[in-house]
Amino acid sequence: MKYWLLKTEPSTYAWSDLVKKKRDRWDGIRNHQARNNIAAMKAGDAALIYHSGEDKSVFGIARVVKAAYPEPGADDPRWLAVDIEAGRALDRPVTLAEMKQQKSLAGMGLLKQSRLSVVPLTKEEHDVIVKLGSG
DNA sequence: GCCAACGTTGGC
């Protein structure tokens, strides 16, 4: 089982939208490195949902329910999408500033490459973020 | 194949 962080602009698509739909397709990825990460996603993997822009926080935990497949309607069949399902919301959002303060997250992809929209996390990184958002 | 110009993303 792998761990991921999916970034989204909340004015376009937010954690709350995923919660409403319960299950949805995560698509529109048009970056090769992000696509390579998408390609490695498997059903059962965990994905933290992060809002860029105004929020800059992790809001909830989603689960991959369908591994990468060609995105329907994409102009190039090599673009991929996955299906994810909303899991539980964090008790409180974990901000980017908080994550930056954590020594254990210093190597995290999100912090090193802020523009990448699909970022792999280690189990440790995932656990630290979830713990920060608990209680 | 190189590189300048330009566009986009996202943090500050």
Next chain:
DNA sequence: GCCAACGTTGGC
């Protein structure tokens, strides 16, 4: 609003 980091485009 600005800037850094990238990606893309197009001239050569």
